[in-house]
Amino acid sequence: DSGVTQTPKHLITATGQRVTLRCSPRSGDLSVYWYQQSLDQGLQFLIQYYNGEERAKGNILERFSAQQFPDLHSELNLSSLELGDSALYFCASSVAGVGSPLHFGNGTRLTVT
Amino acid sequence: DAKTTQPNSMESNEEEPVHLPCNHSTISGTDYIHWYRQLPSQGPEYVIHGLTSNVNNRMASLAIAEDRKSSTLILHRATLRDAAVYYCILRPRSIQGAQKLVFGQGTRLTINP
Numbered sequence: 722d723s724g725v726t727q728t729p730k731h732l733i734t735a736t737g738q739r740v741t742l743r744c745s746p747r748s749g750d751l752s753v754y755w756y757q758q759s760l761d762q763g764l765q766f767l768i769q770y771y772n773g774e775e776r777a778k779g780n781i782l783e784r785f786s787a788q789q790f791p792d793l794h795s796e797l798n799l800s801s802l803e804l805g806d807s808a809l810y811f812c813a814s815s816v817a818g819v820g821s822p823l824h825f826g827n828g829t830r831l832t833v834t
Numbered sequence: 835d836a837k838t839t840q841p842n843s844m845e846s847n848e849e850e851p852v853h854l855p856c857n858h859s860t861i862s863g864t865d866y867i868h869w870y871r872q873l874p875s876q877g878p879e880y881v882i883h884g885l886t887s888n889v890n891n892r893m894a895s896l897a898i899a900e901d902r903k904s905s906t907l908i909l910h911r912a913t914l915r916d917a918a919v920y921y922c923i924l925r926p927r928s929i930q931g932a933q934k935l936v937f938g939q940g941t942r943l944t945i946n947p
Binding site: 723725754756763764765766769777779811813820822823824825826827828 | 866885937
Protein backbone atom coordinates (compact mmCIF):
# COMPACT_ATOMS: atom_id res chain seq x y z
CA ASP A 722 0.00 0.00 0.00
CA SER A 723 1.59 3.26 -1.19
CA GLY A 724 -0.53 5.45 1.08
CA VAL A 725 -1.92 7.38 -1.90
CA THR A 726 -5.69 7.06 -2.24
CA GLN A 727 -7.54 7.64 -5.48
CA THR A 728 -11.30 7.72 -5.90
CA PRO A 729 -13.29 6.48 -7.62
CA LYS A 730 -11.60 3.28 -8.82
CA HIS A 731 -13.76 3.08 -11.91
CA LEU A 732 -15.79 5.67 -13.77
CA ILE A 733 -17.98 5.18 -16.82
CA THR A 734 -19.45 8.21 -18.49
CA ALA A 735 -20.61 9.49 -21.85
CA THR A 736 -18.93 11.75 -24.37
CA GLY A 737 -19.36 15.43 -23.63
CA GLN A 738 -19.66 14.92 -19.89
CA ARG A 739 -17.46 16.23 -17.08
CA VAL A 740 -15.88 14.18 -14.29
CA THR A 741 -13.73 14.83 -11.24
CA LEU A 742 -11.02 12.47 -10.04
CA ARG A 743 -9.79 12.78 -6.48
CA CYS A 744 -6.42 12.06 -4.91
CA SER A 745 -5.34 12.02 -1.28
CA PRO A 746 -1.55 12.06 -0.99
CA ARG A 747 0.51 10.26 1.63
CA SER A 748 0.57 12.02 4.95
CA GLY A 749 3.23 14.72 4.89
CA ASP A 750 3.75 14.76 1.13
CA LEU A 751 3.50 18.25 -0.34
CA SER A 752 3.77 17.41 -4.03
CA VAL A 753 1.04 15.79 -6.09
CA TYR A 754 1.42 14.60 -9.68
CA TRP A 755 -1.14 13.44 -12.21
CA TYR A 756 -0.41 10.95 -14.97
CA GLN A 757 -2.50 9.47 -17.77
CA GLN A 758 -1.89 5.95 -19.06
CA SER A 759 -3.53 4.77 -22.23
CA LEU A 760 -2.70 1.64 -24.23
CA ASP A 761 -1.05 3.48 -27.10
CA GLN A 762 0.61 6.36 -25.23
CA GLY A 763 2.13 4.82 -22.14
CA LEU A 764 2.44 6.90 -18.96
CA GLN A 765 2.10 10.60 -19.75
CA PHE A 766 2.82 13.31 -17.19
CA LEU A 767 -0.05 15.80 -16.94
CA ILE A 768 0.62 18.24 -14.13
CA GLN A 769 2.33 18.71 -10.75
CA TYR A 770 1.30 20.75 -7.71
CA TYR A 771 3.48 21.61 -4.76
CA ASN A 772 1.82 22.88 -1.59
CA GLY A 773 -1.14 24.27 -3.51
CA GLU A 774 0.75 25.83 -6.38
CA GLU A 775 1.21 24.54 -9.90
CA ARG A 776 4.86 23.60 -10.46
CA ALA A 777 5.06 21.76 -13.76
CA LYS A 778 2.81 21.14 -16.69
CA GLY A 779 3.05 18.32 -19.18
CA ASN A 780 0.77 17.09 -21.92
CA ILE A 781 -2.41 18.29 -20.28
CA LEU A 782 -5.27 19.25 -22.56
CA GLU A 783 -7.07 22.56 -22.13
CA ARG A 784 -10.24 20.59 -21.34
CA PHE A 785 -8.47 19.22 -18.28
CA SER A 786 -7.69 21.16 -15.12
CA ALA A 787 -6.43 20.35 -11.67
CA GLN A 788 -5.99 21.93 -8.29
CA GLN A 789 -4.50 21.15 -4.92
CA PHE A 790 -6.44 22.20 -1.85
CA PRO A 791 -5.15 23.52 1.51
CA ASP A 792 -5.46 20.02 3.03
CA LEU A 793 -3.17 18.88 0.16
CA HIS A 794 -5.66 16.63 -1.57
CA SER A 795 -5.94 17.17 -5.30
CA GLU A 796 -8.64 16.94 -7.93
CA LEU A 797 -8.33 16.44 -11.68
CA ASN A 798 -11.27 17.76 -13.66
CA LEU A 799 -11.89 16.41 -17.14
CA SER A 800 -14.55 18.12 -19.24
CA SER A 801 -16.10 17.74 -22.71
CA LEU A 802 -14.99 14.16 -22.58
CA GLU A 803 -14.07 12.31 -25.76
CA LEU A 804 -13.67 8.61 -26.45
CA GLY A 805 -9.90 9.09 -26.55
CA ASP A 806 -9.87 10.25 -22.95
CA SER A 807 -10.56 6.71 -21.82
CA ALA A 808 -7.48 5.74 -19.82
CA LEU A 809 -6.07 5.03 -16.41
CA TYR A 810 -5.36 8.19 -14.45
CA PHE A 811 -2.74 7.93 -11.74
CA CYS A 812 -1.96 10.28 -8.93
CA ALA A 813 1.39 10.26 -7.16
CA SER A 814 2.81 12.16 -4.24
CA SER A 815 6.24 12.91 -2.86
CA VAL A 816 7.88 14.85 -0.07
CA ALA A 817 9.82 17.96 -0.95
CA GLY A 818 13.48 17.30 -1.39
CA VAL A 819 15.99 16.41 -4.03
CA GLY A 820 15.49 13.01 -5.60
CA SER A 821 12.64 11.96 -3.33
CA PRO A 822 10.70 9.09 -4.89
CA LEU A 823 7.13 9.30 -6.11
CA HIS A 824 4.48 7.09 -4.55
CA PHE A 825 1.63 6.19 -6.87
CA GLY A 826 -1.97 5.33 -6.18
CA ASN A 827 -3.70 2.48 -7.97
CA GLY A 828 -5.44 4.78 -10.39
CA THR A 829 -8.89 5.63 -11.63
CA ARG A 830 -9.99 3.79 -14.73
CA LEU A 831 -12.07 6.14 -16.87
CA THR A 832 -14.23 4.75 -19.66
CA VAL A 833 -15.92 7.20 -21.99
CA THR A 834 -18.70 5.69 -24.10
CA ASP B 835 14.40 15.71 -20.71
CA ALA B 836 17.37 13.38 -21.14
CA LYS B 837 16.48 10.09 -22.81
CA THR B 838 16.97 6.52 -21.68
CA THR B 839 17.11 3.39 -23.82
CA GLN B 840 15.95 0.01 -22.52
CA PRO B 841 15.28 -3.33 -24.19
CA ASN B 842 11.59 -3.80 -24.92
CA SER B 843 11.45 -7.16 -23.16
CA MET B 844 13.51 -9.64 -21.19
CA GLU B 845 12.88 -13.09 -19.85
CA SER B 846 14.39 -14.90 -16.90
CA ASN B 847 13.79 -17.87 -14.66
CA GLU B 848 12.52 -17.92 -11.13
CA GLU B 849 15.19 -17.79 -8.42
CA GLU B 850 17.85 -16.59 -10.85
CA PRO B 851 19.42 -13.11 -10.89
CA VAL B 852 18.15 -10.60 -13.43
CA HIS B 853 20.18 -7.74 -14.88
CA LEU B 854 18.09 -5.02 -16.52
CA PRO B 855 20.21 -2.60 -18.56
CA CYS B 856 19.60 1.07 -19.27
CA ASN B 857 21.57 3.42 -21.48
CA HIS B 858 21.50 7.16 -20.83
CA SER B 859 24.37 8.64 -22.80
CA THR B 860 23.06 12.23 -22.57
CA ILE B 861 22.79 12.23 -18.78
CA SER B 862 23.77 15.48 -17.13
CA GLY B 863 25.81 15.78 -13.97
CA THR B 864 22.76 16.63 -11.88
CA ASP B 865 20.41 13.89 -13.10
CA TYR B 866 19.39 11.15 -10.70
CA ILE B 867 18.82 7.66 -12.13
CA HIS B 868 15.49 6.31 -10.94
CA TRP B 869 13.94 2.88 -11.45
CA TYR B 870 10.26 2.16 -11.11
CA ARG B 871 8.23 -0.90 -11.94
CA GLN B 872 4.59 -1.40 -12.77
CA LEU B 873 2.90 -4.66 -11.97
CA PRO B 874 -0.27 -5.56 -13.89
CA SER B 875 -3.29 -3.47 -12.90
CA GLN B 876 -1.30 -1.37 -10.42
CA GLY B 877 0.33 2.03 -10.29
CA PRO B 878 4.08 2.37 -10.76
CA GLU B 879 6.16 1.42 -7.75
CA TYR B 880 9.46 2.99 -6.74
CA VAL B 881 12.34 0.52 -6.81
CA ILE B 882 15.60 2.37 -6.31
CA HIS B 883 17.53 5.47 -7.32
CA GLY B 884 21.11 6.71 -7.36
CA LEU B 885 23.38 9.50 -8.50
CA THR B 886 26.93 8.21 -8.86
CA SER B 887 27.57 5.32 -6.49
CA ASN B 888 26.06 1.85 -6.58
CA VAL B 889 23.02 1.51 -4.34
CA ASN B 890 21.38 -1.42 -2.57
CA ASN B 891 18.00 -1.75 -0.91
CA ARG B 892 15.70 -4.58 0.06
CA MET B 893 14.22 -4.79 -3.42
CA ALA B 894 17.20 -4.50 -5.73
CA SER B 895 20.68 -3.16 -6.45
CA LEU B 896 21.59 -0.39 -8.84
CA ALA B 897 24.97 -0.51 -10.55
CA ILE B 898 25.99 2.78 -12.18
CA ALA B 899 28.79 2.94 -14.73
CA GLU B 900 31.74 5.12 -13.89
CA ASP B 901 30.92 7.55 -16.73
CA ARG B 902 27.22 7.41 -15.70
CA LYS B 903 26.16 6.76 -19.27
CA SER B 904 24.57 3.46 -18.37
CA SER B 905 23.17 1.64 -15.37
CA THR B 906 21.91 -1.82 -14.48
CA LEU B 907 19.10 -2.79 -12.16
CA ILE B 908 19.85 -6.11 -10.48
CA LEU B 909 17.20 -8.35 -8.99
CA HIS B 910 19.23 -10.85 -7.04
CA ARG B 911 16.75 -13.71 -6.99
CA ALA B 912 13.71 -13.20 -9.20
CA THR B 913 10.29 -14.41 -8.15
CA LEU B 914 7.08 -14.62 -10.14
CA ARG B 915 5.97 -11.43 -8.37
CA ASP B 916 8.81 -9.53 -10.07
CA ALA B 917 7.13 -9.87 -13.47
CA ALA B 918 6.42 -6.27 -14.41
CA VAL B 919 7.38 -3.41 -16.69
CA TYR B 920 10.58 -1.77 -15.41
CA TYR B 921 11.22 1.88 -16.15
CA CYS B 922 14.61 3.58 -16.03
CA ILE B 923 14.15 7.34 -15.69
CA LEU B 924 16.48 10.31 -15.44
CA ARG B 925 15.21 12.87 -12.98
CA PRO B 926 16.67 16.34 -12.79
CA ARG B 927 17.89 17.44 -9.41
CA SER B 928 15.56 20.18 -8.27
CA ILE B 929 14.88 21.53 -4.85
CA GLN B 930 11.18 22.24 -4.39
CA GLY B 931 10.91 22.60 -8.11
CA ALA B 932 9.47 20.52 -10.86
CA GLN B 933 10.35 16.95 -9.99
CA LYS B 934 8.29 15.19 -12.59
CA LEU B 935 9.19 11.76 -13.85
CA VAL B 936 9.09 11.23 -17.60
CA PHE B 937 8.36 7.57 -18.33
CA GLY B 938 9.60 5.83 -21.46
CA GLN B 939 8.39 2.46 -22.75
CA GLY B 940 10.30 0.41 -20.19
CA THR B 941 11.34 -3.25 -20.24
CA ARG B 942 8.69 -5.90 -19.85
CA LEU B 943 10.20 -8.60 -17.64
CA THR B 944 8.77 -12.11 -17.82
CA ILE B 945 9.70 -14.63 -15.13
CA ASN B 946 9.40 -18.31 -15.98
CA PRO B 947 8.56 -20.78 -13.19
